[in-house]
Amino acid sequence: MAQINTSLLKKCDLKIGSFYFYEHYVVSEINEGVTVTYENALHMLELAKTYYGNTTPFVYISNRKNSYSFDPTAHFKTTAMFPNLRGYATVIYNPINEKVAKMEQSFMNKPAHIFKTLEEAIAWVEELIIMD
Numbered sequence: 001m002a003q004i005n006t007s008l009l010k011k012c013d014l015k016i017g018s019f020y021f022y023e024h025y026v027v028s029e030i031n032e033g034v035t036v037t038y039e040n041a042l043h044m045l046e047l048a049k050t051y052y053g054n055t056t057p058f059v060y061i062s063n064r065k066n067s068y069s070f071d072p073t074a075h076f077k078t079t080a081m082f083p084n085l086r087g088y089a090t091v092i093y094n095p096i097n098e099k100v101a102k103m104e105q106s107f108m109n110k111p112a113h114i115f116k117t118l119e120e121a122i123a124w125v126e127e128l129i130i131m132d
Contacts, residue, residue, distance in 0.1 A: 004126050012047055016040050017066075021051045025059045025125045027118070029066070036070035038077050045078060054083055059125040061089040063118055064097045072104060079109055086128045087111035089121035 005023040012019045017030035026048060030036060052058045079085055087110050090101040098114060105112045111128065115121040 004122075004129055006122065009051065010047075012044070014043055016044070017068075019044050019047065021047065024057060024129045025061055025122065026051070027061045027063050029063050030068045030070075032066040032068065034066075034068045036068060036074070038071065038074040041074065041078070045081060048082070052082065052084055057084050057086050057129050058082075059087045059089055059128055060085065061091065061118070061121045061125070062101075063091045063121075064093065064101070067097075070104075075108060085110055087113070087124075089124055090114050091118050091121050092116065 004025075007022070009021045009023065012021070015031075016034050016036060017028055019029075020027040028044070034040075048058075088105075088108055090097075090104070090112070092098045092101055092114055093116075101114045105114075113121075113124055115124065
């Protein structure tokens with residue numbers, strides 16, 4: 001089976017958190033206490049557009065090491081920007097994060113899955129991208 005490239009292309013530290021860009025996925029680590037909105041995520045979205053454009057398939061991985069909130073309606077705007085977005089993965093570290101992630105999935109219009117490790121999420125990226 002083919003494998004995706006897991007070499008880090010670029011790490012970007014922004015006001016809302018750190019973003020790790022790989023060939024077919026981006027890992028976000030949002031800062032503690034931040035409320036993510038479409039407006040304060042725009043810089044990250046512009047970076048994602050630079051790396052993935054409209055054609056390179058990719059998955060967004062939320063590595064929820066910290067507690068934060070977000071405006072769930074922002075997903076509708078962001079998925080419209082990225083026809084090449086294949087799915088959302090959320091890596092959780094406690095039962096509260098799992099409950100929040102399950103609620104967030106109801107707003108997703110792409111495949112979404114919850115994982116206990118980053119490695120499991122990356123393996124899922126491989127499934128989605130290689131099946132593409």
